[in-house]
Amino acid sequence: AQSVAQPEDQVNVAEGNPLTVKCTYSVSGNPYLFWYVQYPNRGLQFLLKYITGDNLVKGSYGFEAEFNKSQTSFHLKKPSALVSDSALYFCAVRDRDTGFQKLVFGTGTRLLVSP
Amino acid sequence: EADIYQTPRYLVIGTGKKITLECSQTMGHDKMYWYQQDPGMELHLIHYSYGVNSTEKGDLSSESTVSRIRTEHFPLTLESARPSHTSQYLCASSVTGGRQETQYFGPGTRLLVL
Numbered sequence: 001a002q003s004v005a006q007p008e009d010q011v012n013v014a015e016g017n018p019l020t021v022k023c024t025y026s027v028s029g030n031p032y033l034f035w036y037v038q039y040p041n042r043g044l045q046f047l048l049k050y051i052t053g054d055n056l057v058k059g060s061y062g063f064e065a066e067f068n069k070s071q072t073s074f075h076l077k078k079p080s081a082l083v084s085d086s087a088l089y090f091c092a093v094r095d096r097d098t099g100f101q102k103l104v105f106g107t108g109t110r111l112l113v114s115p
Numbered sequence: 116e117a118d119i120y121q122t123p124r125y126l127v128i129g130t131g132k133k134i135t136l137e138c139s140q141t142m143g144h145d146k147m148y149w150y151q152q153d154p155g156m157e158l159h160l161i162h163y164s165y166g167v168n169s170t171e172k173g174d175l176s177s178e179s180t181v182s183r184i185r186t187e188h189f190p191l192t193l194e195s196a197r198p199s200h201t202s203q204y205l206c207a208s209s210v211t212g213g214r215q216e217t218q219y220f221g222p223g224t225r226l227l228v229l
Contacts (some may be wrong), residue, residue, distance in 0.1 A: 032216050041207050043121075043220035044158075088155060096215065101173065102148075102173070103218055107157040 002027040006106035021076040029097030033074040038088040121221035138206030147189040148207040
């Protein structure tokens with residue numbers, strides 16, 4: 001069975017500082033990994049994904065994530081946080097070997113960027 | 116923004132009423148999904164569809180039903196709404212094969228059952 005863990009309910013960072021939102025995963029095969037962002041009263045918006053290839057994935061709004069197979073992690077990062085980055089962030093995984101497209105989501109991490 | 120639409124965006128309704136939440140996408144995606152999400156909480160898959168006339172129950176048991184008569188349309192129905200159905204419902208779609216594994220989400224329907 002596949003699962004995702006986001007160990008932090010909330011991450012606080014000052015504007016201009018680097019941010020990291022953590023995600024670890026568990027799949028029986030090889031993973032597809034995703035990050036989504038959700039702003040208040042909105043649906044989820046796709047940020048980036050890891051399918052194969054380079055371990056460092058660049059996505060929307062200056063976000064990037066690094067796939068680390070040995071640590072089964074896919075942490076989301078941004079070099080310089082903006083107040084407008086404040087939102088709820090979800091990591092998701094799918095086992096590429098199952099043939100299904102069901103995603104398993106983490107519990108979400110609320111990012112709060114202070115001015 | 117993805118081309119996936121949900122109506123209504125907000126719905127307040129009394130117990131026992133029948134409701135249908137609409138979801139449509141114009142991307143030609145074959146797969147569609149319904150998730151239930153309490154505010155600020157994790158998503159739970161309640162229904163999905165691989166294509167026309169294909170529907171499956173998701174990981175979270177739900178009293179709702181779905182249909183997929185047309186590729187672009189995936190409505191969710193509650194025959195008799197109850198306060199326990201109060202939640203946000205998110206629809207998503209994706210396309211099979213290649214590198215296009217991403218699920219794209221609609222804006223959601225926030226349901227309040229009194």
